[in-house]
Amino acid sequence: MLGYIIRRVLWIIPVLFVVSVITFGLMHSAPGGPWSREKKLPEATVAALNAKYGLDDPIPIQYLKWVGGLLHGDLGPSYKYLDRSVNDIVADGIGTTVQLGIQAFLLSVIIGIPLGVIAALRHNGIPDYLATLVSVLGICTPSFVAAILLLVIFSVWLKWLPTFGWDSPANWILPTVALALFPIAQIARYTRASMLEVTRKDYVRTAHSKGLREGSIVVVHMIRNALIPVVTILGPILAFLITGSFIIEFVFSIPGIGRYYVTSIGQRDYGVIMAMTMIFAVAIAVMNLIVDVLYAYIDPRIRYS
Amino acid sequence: MTLSDDRSRLGSPAVTELPEDVTIATEEGRRLAEQLADNRRHARKLLEVRNLSTQFFTRDGVVHAVDDVSFEVDYGETLGLVGESGCGKSVTALSLTRLVPNPPGKIVSGEIILDGINLLKLSSEEMRLLRGKKIGFIFQDPMTSLNPTLTIGYQIAESARMHLRLSRKDADERAVELLSKVGIPRSRDRMRDYPHQFSGGMRQRVMIAIALACDPMLLLADEPTTALDVTIQAQILELIRSLSEEFGTAVILITHDLGIAAGMCQRVNVMYAGRIVETGMVDDIFETPQMPYAWGLLDSLPRLDEQKGARLRTIEGLPPDLIDPADECRFSPRCTYARDVCRQKEPQLTDRVGERHAARCWGTEPGGWIQ
Numbered sequence: 128m129l130g131y132i133i134r135r136v137l138w139i140i141p142v143l144f145v146v147s148v149i150t151f152g153l154m155h156s157a158p159g160g161p162w163s164r165e166k167k168l169p170e171a172t173v174a175a176l177n178a179k180y181g182l183d184d185p186i187p188i189q190y191l192k193w194v195g196g197l198l199h200g201d202l203g204p205s206y207k208y209l210d211r212s213v214n215d216i217v218a219d220g221i222g223t224t225v226q227l228g229i230q231a232f233l234l235s236v237i238i239g240i241p242l243g244v245i246a247a248l249r250h251n252g253i254p255d256y257l258a259t260l261v262s263v264l265g266i267c268t269p270s271f272v273a274a275i276l277l278l279v280i281f282s283v284w285l286k287w288l289p290t291f292g293w294d295s296p297a298n299w300i301l302p303t304v305a306l307a308l309f310p311i312a313q314i315a316r317y318t319r320a321s322m323l324e325v326t327r328k329d330y331v332r333t334a335h336s337k338g339l340r341e342g343s344i345v346v347v348h349m350i351r352n353a354l355i356p357v358v359t360i361l362g363p364i365l366a367f368l369i370t371g372s373f374i375i376e377f378v379f380s381i382p383g384i385g386r387y388y389v390t391s392i393g394q395r396d397y398g399v400i401m402a403m404t405m406i407f408a409v410a411i412a413v414m415n416l417i418v419d420v421l422y423a424y425i426d427p428r429i430r431y432s
Numbered sequence: 433m434t435l436s437d438d439r440s441r442l443g444s445p446a447v448t449e450l451p452e453d454v455t456i457a458t459e460e461g462r463r464l465a466e467q468l469a470d471n472r473r474h475a476r477k478l479l480e481v482r483n484l485s486t487q488f489f490t491r492d493g494v495v496h497a498v499d500d501v502s503f504e505v506d507y508g509e510t511l512g513l514v515g516e517s518g519c520g521k522s523v524t525a526l527s528l529t530r531l532v533p534n535p536p537g538k539i540v541s542g543e544i545i546l547d548g549i550n551l552l553k554l555s556s557e558e559m560r561l562l563r564g565k566k567i568g569f570i571f572q573d574p575m576t577s578l579n580p581t582l583t584i585g586y587q588i589a590e591s592a593r594m595h596l597r598l599s600r601k602d603a604d605e606r607a608v609e610l611l612s613k614v615g616i617p618r619s620r621d622r623m624r625d626y627p628h629q630f631s632g633g634m635r636q637r638v639m640i641a642i643a644l645a646c647d648p649m650l651l652l653a654d655e656p657t658t659a660l661d662v663t664i665q666a667q668i669l670e671l672i673r674s675l676s677e678e679f680g681t682a683v684i685l686i687t688h689d690l691g692i693a694a695g696m697c698q699r700v701n702v703m704y705a706g707r708i709v710e711t712g713m714v715d716d717i718f719e720t721p722q723m724p725y726a727w728g729l730l731d732s733l734p735r736l737d738e739q740k741g742a743r744l745r746t747i748e749g750l751p752p753d754l755i756d757p758a759d760e761c762r763f764s765p766r767c768t769y770a771r772d773v774c775r776q777k778e779p780q781l782t783d784r785v786g787e788r789h790a791a792r793c794w795g796t797e798p799g800g801w802i803q
Contacts, residue, residue: 329576335531336571337591337642338563347590351581427626428580 128430132420139412146408147401151190154400161206161395180204193401203398207391213398217384217406223293224376224383228369230303235310235364240357242311243318244350250323258315265312274305274378291380302379306372310364317360321353328352355426362418366410370403476548478649478682479505479528484542486520486527489535493755497523497537499706502781505650510676510683512697512714514690514729518751520706521686525652528684529567530559547649565595568643568681570672572655574635578627584611584638585623591645610641614671633664637671644675651676651683657692669696690729694718699788702726705751705762708781712789722784722791724802725763761794769795769802 160182162173177183181192196203202213246258281301282290292298325331326349334348371385384403391399423429486498498520505511513521526532527539530551544551546566551559563569571577579587588610589603598606604623611619614637627635636656643651653672657665673696676683685696693700693714700717702710702725710723721727728747749766761767764774773794781792795802 329571329573330579332531333569333571333577333639333642334579336529336563336567336569337594337645338560338565339590339594340560347582348579352579426581428628 128420128423132416135416135419139409139416142412143405143408147194147405148190150401150404151193152186154395154397155186155189157395159395161397163395180206193398197405202402205396205398207394207396207399213402216387216399217402220371220382220384220387221406223381224371224385225369227299227302227306227375227381227383228365228371230299231306231310232365232368234303234307235314235368236361238307239311239314240318240354242315243320243357244322244345244353246315246319247322247326247353248345250326255319258319262312262316262319265308266316268308270305270309270372271374271378273308274302274375277301277305278378293379293381298379302375302381305378306368306375310368313360313364314357317357318353321356322349325349325353351425355422358418358421358425362414363411366407366414370407370410477504477545478507478509478547480543480545481524481528482543482545484524484527484539484544486523486532486537486539488537495754496706496757497754498527499754499757501542501703501706501708503701503708503711505682505684507649508676508680508682509699510673510685510697512693512700513684513686513703514688514693514700515703516688516729516751518754519703521688521703522654524703525569525654525684525686528650528652529563529569530556531563531569561595564591564648565646566649568646568648568651570636570639570643570651570653570656573659574632574639575659577639578635580627583624583626584630585625588638588641588645591642595646606645607641610645611638613675614638614641614644615667616641632660633668636660636664636668640668640671640675644679644681647679648681651681652686653683654686655688656685658687658689665692672696690718690733702729705757706754707762707792709763709793710791711781712784712791713787716784716786716789720784720786722789722796723763723793724767724769724795726791728766761792771795771801 162168162176168176174183181189184192193203200214202217205211205213205216208216242258242261246255249255278290278301281288288301289295289298331344331348334344339348371383371388373385373389375381376383376385384406387396387399387403390396391403481504482502484498484501485496488495488497501520501524503511513524515521523532523537526537528544528546528551530539532539539552542552546562549562551562554562578584585604585607588607589598589600592598592603592606593600596603596606608620608623611622616622616634616637627638630638636659639656643653651672656672657668660668669692672683672685675681683696685693687693697714699712700714701708702717702723704725710717710721710726712722717726718730721730725747732745732747734744747766752762752765759778760776761770761774761778764770767774771794779792779794779797781790782797783790784796793802794800
């Protein structure tokens, strides 16, 4: 098992290499650059800036320099916020973003899995229809609509919760809920389908033939088997959540890193684009590894060697 | 409440019941115990099924999967339930434990009396307490009937903990003992193994250990060897036979293989299209079958003295549709002996020569045209 994990960790390196080369190439082939303004800067200024930041080097050289910096833990300068390094920008926001993501993840697991289980156990009953309604709403509602609805209801009308900021736990509630809606719906739907599948299994009939309590059949015999496919989607969901959401952070004015996914591209802020891409790639790769290890824990038929 | 008093609680008031393990200290207790023993010695059967009908309510109509079936099982007896696919054998077994999937299936009428208790009158909770305790179930496919995520030790000990109220440790001890009884070597070490670490035959041994975990009175074995290699089949059947003798467990053996029924059972019920069409002691059924369908089944067994290259004999045609069966002998469309009367009225199960021998056939009734 340890050998397997080490091999999988090493495999992350070529994955990151490919992702970074593609991103770097695409980024530089997009027209414009960090110094493009509505009011054009003088040619000489642009040339001087390019020379200062090494942007006049050939692209492969620039890439190698970037990799060299990365290996020393230096993500380079930001071309938009000239007084700050990319390291500072990431360090300032990532804690907030990860915290929000983990909160939303826990919320979506705590609500999504029971919702799916109950829906499956009351298949074609009222709880099933309610759970399906919740899931469909959760999947269909864009996060900015959900976020603004939550703001209007709980902050403007009821005045229970603050509208923006990140200073106190009261600030955390609305963004967490808004961010969790979609994964709740996703997890509930997967869990329901998987539980329905398991209900028809022969070993569940065996469990009934042993005269076990309904509750222990569900908990001991069904849920564990039903969760195997659900775990597959939990990895990517967690990766998406902890790397931040532009919309949620924008609507609630949260000082995370999620907004840079969009703003850095518009500004051709090359260092930030690369940093965000790498964070996302690492998150996905690590989560998939964790999922695969979890598989072996849940399903004894899978043992890696 | 301990589980030992469930029988007195569940028993019908007409029959005086006594928990087996009660200390007989009073005169009345001794009298009750004697009465119970007497009941068992004489009149009472372990299982009486009367006019059982189980139907499936499907989009195309109501399927009469088990149609007005009555039979009995004696204490310690092995009864065969024989017939081709779809004749209602498995649904009969599922009905006995009230495990027919609902919807679409439902037991619509009849009585199932196990050791004096009418199972169809019990609440679902009372029924659950009998499953696994009084009735053990072995299913056809050992590859899918065990839970892949639980150790086999857990799966065996589980029912003992539930029904016998054993501690985890005692239940584990019992599981080890059962595992060695069903012939699994190094049983203590293998407790922690998962089903995928066992071969098909070994898994069926584990299923047998699960079914016998609480020392049931009745074991339902639904095609227990169909999914196994022929070489393993004999071992598993021998195991079921020896353990049922040792434990005094009655067995209902469901099979489509008459050879297996002949080797294992004292009595056989032949089922066709949801009905019992012939019942009797195994020798009578094999030597003087009284129903053309039973002949067909016997004829279709491959024989050793067969000419090489000869075609296997089959029964022409297919079983009838069980949605709204007509009032006729259900085998008549495939029967070479059928006459008009067979297509006009369905025959009843009537007695034939031989102990407890009965068949459902106009042609073999006294004065019939088949000799």
